[in-house]
Amino acid sequence: MVDLDKFIADCRAALKTRDPASVVEKLVQDVIADPKGLDAAFAARTRGNSLKDRMVCNDEELTVLQVATAPGLRSPIHNHCMWAVIGVYDGEEHNRFYSDAGPKPEQIGEQLLKVGDICRLTADTIHAIQNPLPTRSSAIHVYGGNLVTREGRSMWNPRSLEREDYEIEQLSRYTRELSELA
Numbered sequence: 619m620v621d622l623d624k625f626i627a628d629c630r631a632a633l634k635t636r637d638p639a640s641v642v643e644k645l646v647q648d649v650i651a652d653p654k655g656l657d658a659a660f661a662a663r664t665r666g667n668s669l670k671d672r673m674v675c676n677d678e679e680l681t682v683l684q685v686a687t688a689p690g691l692r693s694p695i696h697n698h699c700m701w702a703v704i705g706v707y708d709g710e711e712h713n714r715f716y717s718d719a720g721p722k723p724e725q726i727g728e729q730l731l732k733v734g735d736i737c738r739l740t741a742d743t744i745h746a747i748q749n750p751l752p753t754r755s756s757a758i759h760v761y762g763g764n765l766v767t768r769e770g771r772s773m774w775n776p777r778s779l780e781r782e783d784y785e786i787e788q789l790s791r792y793t794r795e796l797s798e799l800a
């Protein structure tokens with residue numbers, strides 16, 4: 619089984635380096651090489667399905683969580699205002715990237731993450747994720763800050779595409795709405 623305490627300690631040590639996201643990327647690469655072991659480690663430490671429930675570490679410096687997405691799940695467009703490393707270890711996670719230079723967010727790129735793929739997000743990344751498969755997908759997400767309380771984050775209303783202040787419960791409601799439409 620993957621040792622999540624060691625993983626979190628290694629991530630904390632990475633925060634003290636010049637380029638934490640690069641170091642964390644290598645750590646994520648190591649743990650997703652053992653998909654069964656990583657899944658078992660998350661199962662042993664978490665209860666429930668909300669984003670908060672899936673967190674194994676959440677403080678001002680670091681958030682580590684498992685993102686397990688149901689078939690067809692779609693998130694609204696949102697930002698994080700901190701770097702992130704995503705490593706997929708089961709299924710697929712489709713990322714769409716956006717620019718907020720205009721009045722409405724405009725798609726500027728996309729990346730389909732498959733098992734073993736890693737995606738690094740910078741502090742100014744704006745994205746939306748989707749599970750394109752009829753099966754569950756699982757990923758480990760590491761953020762260089764507090765994913766729940768970080769100030770200044772935004773999400774975009776899926777109907778009007780207006781920018782709104784990020785609020786984790788509202789993000790979950792938008793996700794449920796979008797996923798039922800898919």
Ligand SMILES: [Fe+2]
Nearest residue numbers: 696697698745
């Ligand atoms: Fe995100």
